[in-house]
Amino acid sequence: MRSTLRLLALMTTVSLVASCGPSTTLKTSWKDPSVTEPVHFTKVVALMVEKDGATRRQVEDMMVARITAGNPGVAAVQSYTLLGTEDLKDKDQAKAILETAGVDGAVVVRVVGVDKQTTYVQGSYPMAYGNFYGYYDYAWPGAYDPGYVQTDTIVNLETLVYSVKDEKLLWSGVTESFNPSSTEDLLTGAADCVSAAMRKDGVIR
Numbered sequence: 001m002r003s004t005l006r007l008l009a010l011m012t013t014v015s016l017v018a019s020c021g022p023s024t025t026l027k028t029s030w031k032d033p034s035v036t037e038p039v040h041f042t043k044v045v046a047l048m049v050e051k052d053g054a055t056r057r058q059v060e061d062m063m064v065a066r067i068t069a070g071n072p073g074v075a076a077v078q079s080y081t082l083l084g085t086e087d088l089k090d091k092d093q094a095k096a097i098l099e100t101a102g103v104d105g106a107v108v109v110r111v112v113g114v115d116k117q118t119t120y121v122q123g124s125y126p127m128a129y130g131n132f133y134g135y136y137d138y139a140w141p142g143a144y145d146p147g148y149v150q151t152d153t154i155v156n157l158e159t160l161v162y163s164v165k166d167e168k169l170l171w172s173g174v175t176e177s178f179n180p181s182s183t184e185d186l187l188t189g190a191a192d193c194v195s196a197a198m199r200k201d202g203v204i205r
Contacts (some may be wrong), residue, residue, distance in 0.1 A: 023180065024189030029173035031201045038204050039163070039170055041105030043075040045098060049110035054057065055183070058079055062187055063107060077101065094155065098164060104160040109190075112174065113156035120149055150181050157190045161203070171203050 026058055046063035050056040060078035067076035087093050098106075154176060161171040175193045180186035198204045 009079045020117065022060040023178045025176050026193045026197050027176050029197050029201070030171070031203060032168065032170050034171055034202055035201075038202070039105075039161075039165075043077070043102050044105040044107060045077055045079050045101075045103045045164070047079040047106060047108045050088050053080070059184055059187060062184060066191065067107075072113045074100075076101075079102070079146070104165040105165065106164050108158075108162065109187075110158045110160075111155060112158045113154075116155075117152045117154060118149060121150070125157060155180055155186055155187065156179055159190065159194045161198075171198055171201065173197055 044067060046060045046067065046169040048056045048063070050059070057078070057080050058081055064076045065076050080099050082103075083094055087097060157175050157177065159175070160169060160175050162169055173194050175190040177186050177189050180189065195204070
């Protein structure tokens with residue numbers, strides 16, 4: 001029997017909320033106008049476009065875990081288990097391998113930008129008290145905040161959903177994450193954001 005893959009499971013295993021969370025936003029998105037109902041795949045390949053092998057494996061493992069968790073019968077596979085370094089460089093070879101593996105859908109993620117933003121955060125100064133010793137008693141037990149320079153990391157992540165069988169892009173989006181604490185934090189924030197957007201666009205239920 002043909003297994004039905006809900007794209008909702010591609011990027012998250014928890015119930016979706018309307019927002020993307022406090023640290024991630026959706027900057028841009030696009031949907032193929034011909035997609036008028038939720039898309040279904042039988043087998044999805046998770047692909048992280050990244051030359052560092054360790055990072056690629058880590059992200060693809062997390063993607064596959066999210067695809068399959070709580071969804072019995074859903075087929076998903078990490079690209080690194082199918083495509084070696086040389087295969088990635090040869091489009092025709094990669095195509096032959098994915099066709100042999102029975103892949104009909106793909107979720108691709110790629111970091112498209114990492115920016116540093118430096119800002120000065122104004123300190124919080126104590127109010128002056130009319131009574132000198134009242135202020136004296138307040139000020140000396142703890143030094144007030146003199147202000148500081150803060151550097152933030154902003155990561156832009158691109159997510160693409162393809163019909164491999166048709167060689168067709170179905171949906172794309174770029175998320176912006178503010179100071180992600182880890183790779184998992186980055187992917188989770190982007191996952192929730194992308195899933196909510198695809199639901200709104202009618203690509204998933």
